Amino acid sequence: MDKRSFKSRYQLACNRKSFLGLTRESALKGLFGGNAFVSIVVLGLITLFLFKEGAGFFGQYRDSLLLYRQSGLEYVELMRGQQNALSALTRYLNSIRSRQVEKLAEEGYDFQESRAITEESEDFFYDFEDLAVPLREHVIEANEILSAARDSYQEMQNLSEHRKSLLESGRQDEADALEIREIDFALFFDIVKSRESEYIEINENLIRGIEEILPSVPYFGDAELQAKTERFKELAEMFIEEVSKFEENVLAWERARSVPISEAFTSFIFGKKWVTNSSIQDWYGLIPLMSGSFLVALVAMFFAVPLGIGAAIYVNQVARSLERDLIKPYIEFISAIPSVVIGFFGIAVFGTLIREVSGWESLAWIDFFPISERLNAFTAGGLLALMAIPTIFTLAEDALNNVPLSYKEASMAMGSTRLQTILRIIVPTALSGIISAVLLGFGRVIGETMVVLLCAGNRIEIPRFAEGIGVVFEPVHTMTGIIAQELGEVVHGSMHYRALFMVGLVLFLISLLINYFAQKIVMKFQISRG
Amino acid sequence: MSLVSLRLQKEIKMDTPAVDSQRVDRNRPLIRISDFDFSYGDKQALFDINMDIAEHKVTAFIGPSGCGKSTLLRCLNRMNDLIESARINRGKVEVNGVDIYDERVDATELRKRIGMVFQKSNPFPKSIYENVIYGLRIQGIKKKSQLDETVERCLKGAALWEEVKDRLDTSGLSLSGGQQQRLCIARAMAVGPEVLLMDEPCSALDPVATAKIEELIHELKNDYTIVIVTHNMQQAARVSDQTAFFYMGNLIEMNATDQIFMSPDKEQTEAYISGRFG
Ligand SMILES: Nc1ncnc2c1ncn2[C@@H]1O[C@H](COP(=O)(O)OP(=O)(O)OP(=O)(O)O)[C@@H](O)[C@H]1O
Ligand SMILES: [Mg+2]
Numbered sequence: 001m002d003k004r005s006f007k008s009r010y011q012l013a014c015n016r017k018s019f020l021g022l023t024r025e026s027a028l029k030g031l032f033g034g035n036a037f038v039s040i041v042v043l044g045l046i047t048l049f050l051f052k053e054g055a056g057f058f059g060q061y062r063d064s065l066l067l068y069r070q071s072g073l074e075y076v077e078l079m080r081g082q083q084n085a086l087s088a089l090t091r092y093l094n095s096i097r098s099r100q101v102e103k104l105a106e107e108g109y110d111f112q113e114s115r116a117i118t119e120e121s122e123d124f125f126y127d128f129e130d131l132a133v134p135l136r137e138h139v140i141e142a143n144e145i146l147s148a149a150r151d152s153y154q155e156m157q158n159l160s161e162h163r164k165s166l167l168e169s170g171r172q173d174e175a176d177a178l179e180i181r182e183i184d185f186a187l188f189f190d191i192v193k194s195r196e197s198e199y200i201e202i203n204e205n206l207i208r209g210i211e212e213i214l215p216s217v218p219y220f221g222d223a224e225l226q227a228k229t230e231r232f233k234e235l236a237e238m239f240i241e242e243v244s245k246f247e248e249n250v251l252a253w254e255r256a257r258s259v260p261i262s263e264a265f266t267s268f269i270f271g272k273k274w275v276t277n278s279s280i281q282d283w284y285g286l287i288p289l290m291s292g293s294f295l296v297a298l299v300a301m302f303f304a305v306p307l308g309i310g311a312a313i314y315v316n317q318v319a320r321s322l323e324r325d326l327i328k329p330y331i332e333f334i335s336a337i338p339s340v341v342i343g344f345f346g347i348a349v350f351g352t353l354i355r356e357v358s359g360w361e362s363l364a365w366i367d368f369f370p371i372s373e374r375l376n377a378f379t380a381g382g383l384l385a386l387m388a389i390p391t392i393f394t395l396a397e398d399a400l401n402n403v404p405l406s407y408k409e410a411s412m413a414m415g416s417t418r419l420q421t422i423l424r425i426i427v428p429t430a431l432s433g434i435i436s437a438v439l440l441g442f443g444r445v446i447g448e449t450m451v452v453l454l455c456a457g458n459r460i461e462i463p464r465f466a467e468g469i470g471v472v473f474e475p476v477h478t479m480t481g482i483i484a485q486e487l488g489e490v491v492h493g494s495m496h497y498r499a500l501f502m503v504g505l506v507l508f509l510i511s512l513l514i515n516y517f518a519q520k521i522v523m524k525f526q527i528s529r530g
Numbered sequence: 531m532s533l534v535s536l537r538l539q540k541e542i543k544m545d546t547p548a549v550d551s552q553r554v555d556r557n558r559p560l561i562r563i564s565d566f567d568f569s570y571g572d573k574q575a576l577f578d579i580n581m582d583i584a585e586h587k588v589t590a591f592i593g594p595s596g597c598g599k600s601t602l603l604r605c606l607n608r609m610n611d612l613i614e615s616a617r618i619n620r621g622k623v624e625v626n627g628v629d630i631y632d633e634r635v636d637a638t639e640l641r642k643r644i645g646m647v648f649q650k651s652n653p654f655p656k657s658i659y660e661n662v663i664y665g666l667r668i669q670g671i672k673k674k675s676q677l678d679e680t681v682e683r684c685l686k687g688a689a690l691w692e693e694v695k696d697r698l699d700t701s702g703l704s705l706s707g708g709q710q711q712r713l714c715i716a717r718a719m720a721v722g723p724e725v726l727l728m729d730e731p732c733s734a735l736d737p738v739a740t741a742k743i744e745e746l747i748h749e750l751k752n753d754y755t756i757v758i759v760t761h762n763m764q765q766a767a768r769v770s771d772q773t774a775f776f777y778m779g780n781l782i783e784m785n786a787t788d789q790i791f792m793s794p795d796k797e798q799t800e801a802y803i804s805g806r807f808g
Contacts, residue, residue, distance in 0.1 A: 320614060321614055404652065406648060406650060406652035407652060407654060407655075408612075409609065409612070409646075409648065409652070410648065410652045410653075410654070410714070410717075411654075411664070411668075412609065412612060412638075412641065413607065413609060413641055413645065413646035413648075413718070414641065414642070414645065414664060414665040414668070414717070414718065414721050415638045415639065415640075415641040415642030415665065415668070415669075415721060416638065416664075416665075416668040417638050417668075420668045424664075424667070424668065425654060429654075429655055
């Protein structure tokens with residue numbers, strides 16, 4: 001090689017176009033590397049932000065629980081529990097009464113006649129209702145005293161905040177003008193506590209009263225109503241037994257007990273109530289939301305897993321290429337439908353349809369039919385299934401596609417049928433891929449917001465799983481739904497605001513776990529194959 | 531062999547009076563391909579193939595890449611049914627006088643009679659034991675003693691028994707390439723075929739493993755009719771009784787192996803064997 005050609009080659013290498021001192025290659029590298037870097041940083045920041053906003057929650061929640069205890073409102077709540085049990089009993093009695101009126105109307109009695117008949121049993125109803133009055137009044141009084149104390153405490157709290165800010169801005173005299181009193185909860189609570197003997201007496205009278213009038217439960221002669229009154233008697237007797245338990249708890253309650261931070265934590269994670277803007281006490285318990293989310297997700301998976309995997313197997317193994325070209329884009333297209341449109345469809349069509357179907361005569365043998373709520377976990381779950389199917393389908397189809405063709409050929413060459421090949425070779429080989437497809441589909445469903453917000457019914461209560469399968473037709477609220485619904489209205493930095501962030505954090509952790517396991521499974525799959 | 535004809539006849543209830551008289555004739559071909567045209571979609575891959583494959587003989591298919599050897603081999607047990615675009619335009623393939631492409635023939639039944647070993651060893655991701663008995667499992671056979679007996683017999687038949695008898699529970703994928711190929715042969719044998727189709731069974735193996743398989747083919751000849759595709763002239767010469775030479779979808783020449791390698795009739799065959807093209 002002569003000198004000149006060497007030089008020109010050398011120059012060629014140097015003359016590569018450069019911009020700001022970057023060659024094209026390093027610019028490209030920088031561009032893509034930079035993108036990856038930015039997305040990692042953004043993700044990190046989001047996580048950090050979630051933690052930061054959520055972290056303050058437990059401290060605030062503990063303070064709130066502490067105030068609840070120190071002000072004695074917790075004590076009142078215990079008595080209110082008893083009062084609620086009694087009201088439930090009264091409500092049951094009323095339901096008997098209205099059923100009686102209904103029956104009479106069905107039998108063709110006019111208003112006057114049925115009045116005459118119901119009058120006979122009326123006394124009993126009124127007597128029973130009267131029994132509940134003293135307890136109710138006692139609770140109301142106690143509550144009034146203690147809430148007043150709590151409210152003025154909060155007022156003072158606000159005042160001293162105000163004073164602090166005044167002092168900081170140097171307005172000494174204005175600050176001095178503020179009159180800040182110390183609120184001693186003990187004083188107020190002692191008033192309530194001193195009436196404990198009244199409470200005990202009320203209970204004694206209550207029990208005696210119920211026992212006295214119970215034998216005079218009206219006799220209806222009608223089998224259905226009679227069964228109901230029998231049940232009422234049982235419930236009343238159960239209540240009588242419970243009274244002593246309520247009383248015990250009330251008497252044993254101590255105002256001075258402190259609230260450790262762990263209690264704030266457990267009453268968030270395992271809390272059974274989510275109550276906001278309450279005049280008594282706000283509760284931020286995760287269980288109603290979490291159980292709602294999982295119930296909806298389970299319903300969705302119940303439909304999406306068989307359909308998604310079935311479609312994947314069909315398209316990958318059975319369909320002719322023409323069918324494949326038709327089905328695949330079609331299913332994948334579903335995921336392009338905006339979720340708000342699906343939710344809209346759920347409200348307008350699907351929910352109504354379900355309720356109508358549940359009212360069919362021929363389905364009356366199902367004991368939870370007809371359903372009362374149009375929007376419930378089933379409605380939301382059914383629609384979410386629609387959104388999970390493309391995810392499961394696509395990933396499961398990928399997994400099936402990864403099974404070497406040679407396995408299929410070997411199996412077929414030994415005289416197995418297509419079905420045997422699919423069940424014994426293809427699916428087992430792709431199993432881990434399919435499982436991770438299901439997991440990721442689950443993650444998709446748990447994280448979906450719009451559809452559940454619109455279609456799940458948004459009732460914040462733990463679904464009654466004890467009722468069996470019928471539970472899926474109960475309205476529920478979800479973790480994603482509650483964030484979307486409430487975050488817009490809360491005061492920035494308030495306990496409620498932070499509680500919502502904690503819910504978001506829990507969601508985030510769930511998704512993280514799901515993805516982690518999905519990847520774990522796929523990895524194991526690759527190792528065992530490689 | 532009688533089993534094929536019996537089974538196929540039972541399937542298609544076709545009375546072929548010729549069978550009885552032909553059964554006496556030891557030289558009657560087991561497989562007869564006549565006037566066979568085959569195409570993938572619009573692309574014709576085989577042109578007017580006429581060929582007889584004799585029982586208990588090893589027949590080798592040779593020819594340059596893409597000439598249709600694998601295609602013809604896969605036509606013999608209807609593996610091409612799996613390919614959507616595959617079409618038979620003309621002619622037929624008869625096994626023991628029965629047209630295997632008759633619509634009344636059950637392809638899965640046919641494939642149990644005509645087994646196949648592939649170019650790239652493809653054991654299932656299951657244990658060695660499960661690999662061998664897969665063919666029995668799909669037939670619903672559960673008797674442990676029968677399964678055990680089959681595993682031992684087939685692994686011995688494939689000259690693999692001594693190497694793996696202590697680790698039948700390990701994955702078939704943990705074996706070496708040559709062992710995997712012998713496992714595939716054992717697996718094909720377990721179904722009890724009469725014909726074994728082998729598509730370049732040694733192309734991924736080293737000389738030692740290749741020698742083992744060739745030796746095995748020699749022994750299998752007693753029980754099976756073997757058709758083998760190979761790119762290795764020496765191998766064809768060593769193991770086969772008859773050799774067929776293909777070129778661009780046509781069967782150029784078929785004859786006894788000695789004849790083909792010593793004094794081929796056709797110019798093209800001569801050229802290919804001596805390495806002048808291909
Ligand atoms: N599945 C298929 N679809 C379409 N065309 C195919 C298919 N399989 C094979 N062919 C075509 O058919 C022709 C014959 O292929 P075949 O595999 O039979 O060749 P071969 O002789 O086995 O070659 P090699 O020695 O390389 O294995 C080739 O032109 C090939 O492109
Ligand atoms: Mg080939």
